[in-house]
Amino acid sequence: MVKRTGNAGRNVAAGLAVACVVGLGLLAVPSGAGAAPELPPISAEDLLASVAKAKPEAFNGTVGLENALGLPALPNLPQAGNGxxxxxxxSDGAGRGRVQLPSPQGERxxxxxGTTFWAWDSSTRTVTKHSESGHPGAKPDVNATDPTGAATEAINRLRSTSQIRVDGTAEVAGRPAYELVLAPAAQERTLLREVxxxxxxxxxxPLRLTVLSNGSNDPALQLGFTDLSFGPQDEKLFTFTPPPGTKVEEGEKHDQGQRPQRPEGVEPTIVGDGWDTVLVAKRPEGAPADKDQPDKNQPDKDRPGGVDLNALGTPVSGAWGSGRLITTAVASVIVTDDxxxxxxxVPEQVLTEALAK
Amino acid sequence: MTTSSPATFSSATLAPGGSAGSAVGAPVAARAIGLRKVFGRTVAVEGIDLEVPSGAVLGMLGPNGSGKTTLIRMLLGLTRPTAGAAELLGHPVPEQAAWALPQVGALVEGPGFHPFLSGRENLCRVAAAEPLLASSEIANAVGAVLKRVGLADAADRRYRGYSLGMKQRLGLAAALIVPRRLVVLDEPTNGLDPAGTRDVRRIIGELHEGGATVIVSSHLLAEVEATCTHVAVLQAGTLVATGDLPSLLEAGTSGMVVVTPDVELTIRTMREAGATAYRSESTEPAVVVKDGPPAPEAISLLVRAGVSVHEARRSRANLEELFARLTEETG
Amino acid sequence: MTAMTESTRAAALARTTVPTAAPRHAPMGRLLAAEARWVLRRPRTLVMLGVFALVPVLIAIGVAVADDTPGPGSGLIGAIAGNGFVLPIVSMTMALGLLLPLAVAMAAADAIAGETAHGTLRGLLVAPVGRLRLVGMKAFGVLLVATLATTAIAVMGLLAGFAVIGGADGQLITLSGTTLGLGEALARVALVVVWTVGQLAAVGAVALAISAYTEHPLVVLASVLGGLIVFGVLSAIPALDWLQPYLLTSGWTAGVDALRDPTPYGGMIESSLRALCYLGLGAGVTVHRMLRRDA
Structure with a gap:
């Protein structure tokens, strides 16, 4: 009926509008929050052994880092800050690989x-080149030892301080996975609840690593694939040609990618073991009395020591002396005035005990 | 719901229209059945029943705000009635407006055009939307209609610079861009000079000759009287009178006009004698007497009452008086 | 009362038979051409397109001037220096933040509210242009403005990129440090044009819906501007993080992904799907309103 067409059209239009609002809602629902997949049960030992035995394969994927550690954002390492x-x-599964770290304004x-390690930073438009000779692949050669034995040994070592179990299953990046849980043993005094x-x-x-701290249900740190597919990758991805017109710097001896070099002569001492291990070190530069700003001309901003720690934390003192305490969701740091x-x-108390030793 | 017209006036259904035009399609060009329109709390139009015979030129009379434009908008399907139904060229509107409107030209609520385009460009845009106009004919049709409304010389000037009269002419041109079976003109002479008014009158005459039905709303009574075959009078949203013009005027002539300085006395005397008496709208002091005693008797009554009767004549009712009386009684 | 209304209506309908033939309409192509002519003759449209053509030129000059000073620039602007192909993409991304949505809102405001204010909408309706076709015609006009404005930025961006900044031998250096040839670079620019027009279509649909409810064009403009500001504020509040996936604007940085290599399409696909939802919402509301709107 002609009379109806007007109303029918309006109903269709209203339906479309409502459907689109619903669609918007569906888009907003995070994917991958599916039900836990059904998998045959497996023991922690068998699981770890199979991980050790697994051959590296070519893959590509996207890794998401959800950081709620509560650290301040460091100038050259924005990933350290919350967010x-x-x-x-x-990865081609044979030691060659490519990592791209996008940021809103650029990319690294x-x-x-295989022979050279290239680092490109779009914000400075510089290429840094490191020779990889003599530097083994990122993965330790686990195949050299008996994987089952290695796994058993690792577990035995961990068992003295941890409880290890396989705790159900999960879906990560659309793939079914076992959840291996490491929890501190009862006597461990730590801020962490489980990993x-x-x-x-x-x-x-491994597809995802989740660090949970005491007193919070949300992970302090979660690092995991949001997208992953296995298969041969385009060869071009494992080569790098510096773009025309950019400066190429020869890097110093390659040392673990982004990890800042440890200042020479400052060997940390380790107090305790297991989950409540405390690392005690000398502050890298500046006289103990230097409570002012560290020298701003020092070109080592990307070292933790280069950050002005005096501005952070709360003052604490005790038999060990005095200093400032910085606490985050998963760790505590005391910087003493000396x-x-x-x-x-660990909680503050464990730190002060370690300092008092 | 009061739909009836005042008792003093028979709201006789309209007779089929003039000699010309009745051959075209449906006998009724436009029809309203119990139309009612409410805007918020304001009742704009209430219970209007109206039939416009094919070929008629209907003058729609009423003061500003009497609901003329609202009625026209409902007939054209631009506004949905709150209640009731409308029909255009035999098609219910707004449901089947698409079948009727190609043959309907309309100038509603003044001309609406874009100031940054010339008159010709504005008309081309209107013409592009006309279903009955072939693409190849657009330029010719626009040129012809511009000439017809007397805008040929100003066609390529920006609409922004048009005078009120020129804007009105362009609006008229948009309504006439293709041959129509029904043309609806809402206050077409607004802002027009006497020459423009004559042109509108001529165009309405041509349309009538050609067999088209025309609905003209106006508050200018002389305008309507000069061009219309039928009249509908609206007052405060209701239809107070409809009919063809001669019979309306005939119906209004059953009285006499007494020209006298003693207006109040005359009215009192005549009302005592059982007549309807009211002050004439004309400039001279006069009283219109209706339904009273026969004329000689009435005059002698007046003379006896001491009224100085300067002149007494059979009322030659014109539309103006009719309109005044109708709106006075209901208002 | 309503029963009576229905019965009179039914009686009126019963008297007339439903026409068997479809009603005649002006050809849709002719309507669209008339709408395009109307949009392009509007002085403000032309001024707007001129402004958009200026955006990349101004950025190019800014970069060229800043390039003389020593020290590497940072951020996206820094990526433009000596890398002309980046200019159109960065210009489009920057204009998408405010200028382009406002241009589209202006077109949508004129399309329905403006026509109502001029009294020209009823002229179209009594012609008659069917109400659904009228919406289609108006949507076309808005989309045309969005496309032209985006293309103006892209084309002027390419020209200014080469004239003022100079391309890296006709190549595009991506943010990822790879080098793309001319064809691939042009394809990236085209991809961002298409994606940007898609986002603008969503803005336009919502603006048209607002336009259908008012006869004051400024209301449309103010609503869109207000909406952009509100969305911006909402996305800046950490506690309202969960709102992000619902906000149209939250995906508007995805255009920059075209400068990465290999291109991550996820952001552009997600924001396009979101835009599609907004588009459908706007279209539905517009049609729902326009099928009944008094004119």
Whole structure:
């Protein structure tokens, strides 16, 4: 009926509008929050052994980092601060790989082509080149030892301080995975509640690492694939040609990617073991009495020691002396006025005990 | 719901229209059945029943705010009635407006055009939307209609610079861009000079000759009287009279006009004698007497009452008086 | 009362038979052409397109001037220096923040509210242009403005990129440090144009819906501007993080992904799906309103 067309049209239009609002809601629902997949039960030992046995494969994926550690954002390492960041990873399964760290304003690209390690930073438009000769692949050669034995040994070692169990299953990046849980043993005095590692049920590679601290249900740190697919990758991804017109710097001896070099002559001492290990070190530079700003001309801003720690934390004192306490969700740090630093995934009291030793 | 017209006036259904035009399609060009429109709390139009015969030129009379424009908008399907139904060229509107409107030209609520375009460009835009106009004919049709409304010389000037009269002419042109079976003109002479008014009158005459039905709303009574075959009078949203013009005027002539300085006395005397008496709208002091005693008797009554009767004549009712009386009684 | 209304209506309908033939309409192509002509003759549209053409030129000059000073620039602007192909993409991304949505809102405001204010909408309706076709015609006009404005930025961005900044031998240096050839670079620019027009179509649909409810064009403009500001504020509040996936604006940085290599399409796909939802919402509300709107 002609009369109806007007109303029918209006109903269709209203339906479309409502459907789109619903659609918007569905889009907003995070994917991957599916039900836990059904997997055959497995013991922690068997699981770890199979991980050790797993052959590296070519893959590409996106890794998401959800950081709620409560650390201040460091100038050259924005990923340290609270927030989410992602990395895109390609690997040929044979030691060559590519990592891209996008930020809203640019991107850093790290390429290991087997002989050379390239680092590109779009904000400075510089390429840094490191020779990889003599530097073993990122993965330790686990195949050299008997994987089952290694796993058993590792577990035995961990068992003295931890409870290890397989705790159900999870879906990570659309792949079914076992959840391996490491929890501190009862006598451990730590801020951490547990560490969960999701392990791909088929490929037996870790897919996600979750760090949970006491007193919070949300992870303090979660690092995991949001997207992952296995298969051969484009060869071009494992090469890097510096773009025309950019300056290429020869890097110093390559040392663990982004990890800042440890200042010479400052060997930390380790107090305790297991979950409540405390690291005590000398403050790298500046006289103990130097309570002012560290020298701003020091070109070592990316070292933890280069950050002005005096502005952080709350003052504390005790038999060990006095200093400032910085606490985060998973760790505590005390910087003493006499230039020592104590840190660990422990409450304040454990730190002060370590300092008093 | 009061739908009836005042008792003094028969709201006779309209007779089929003039000699010309009745051959075209439906006998009724436009129809309203119990139309009612409410805007918020304001009742704009209430219980209007109206039939416009094909070929008629209907003058829609009423003071500003009497609901003329609202009625026209409902007939054209631009506004949905709160209650009742409307029909255009035999099609219910707004449901089947798409079948009727191609043959309907309308100038509603003044001309609406874009100031940054010339008159010709504005008309081309209107023409592009006309279903009955072939694309190849657009330029010719626009040129012809511009000439017809007397805008040929100003066609390529920006609409922004048009005078009120020129704007009105352009609005008229948009309504006439294709041959129509029904043309609806809402206050077409607004802002027009006497020459423009004559042109509108000529165009309405041409449309009538050509067999089209025309609905003209106006508050200018002389305008309507000069061009219309039928009249509908609106007052405060209701229809107070409809009919063809001669019979309306005939119906209004059953009285006499007494020209006298003693207006109040005359009215009193005549009302005592059982007549309807009211002051004439004309400039001279006069009283209109209706339904009273026969004329000689009435005059002698007046003379006896001491009224100085300057002149007494059979009332030659014109539309103006009719309109005044109708609106006075209901208002 | 309503029963009576229905019965008179039914009686009126019963008297007339439903026409068997479809009603005649002006050809849709002719309507669209008329709408395009109307949009493009509007002085403010032309001024706006001129302004958009200026955006990349101004950025190019800014970069060229800043390039003389020593020290590497940082951020996206820094990526433009000596890398002309980046200019159109960065210009589009920057204009998408405010200028482009406002231009589209202006077009949508004129399309319905403006026509109502001029009294021209009823002229179209009595012609008659069917109400659904009228919405289609108006949506086309808005989309045309969005496309032209975006293309103006892209084309002027390319020209200014080469003239003022100079391309890296006709190549595009991506944010990821790879180098793309001319064809691939042009394809990236085209991708961002298409994606940007998609986002603007969503803004336009919502603006048209607002336009359908008012006869004051400024209301539309103010609503869109207000909406952008509110969305911006909401997305800046950490406690309202969960709102992010619902906000149209939260995906508007995804255009920069075209400068990464290999291109991560996830952001653009997600924001396009979101735009599609907004588009459908706006279209539904507009049609719902326009099928009944008094004119």
């Amino acid at each position: 989410d960041s992602t990395a895109r990873i390609w 690209t790290l390429v290991s082509d 969960r590692i999701a392990i791909d049920s088929e490929k037996r590679v 230039g020592r630093i104590a840190m660990g995934a």
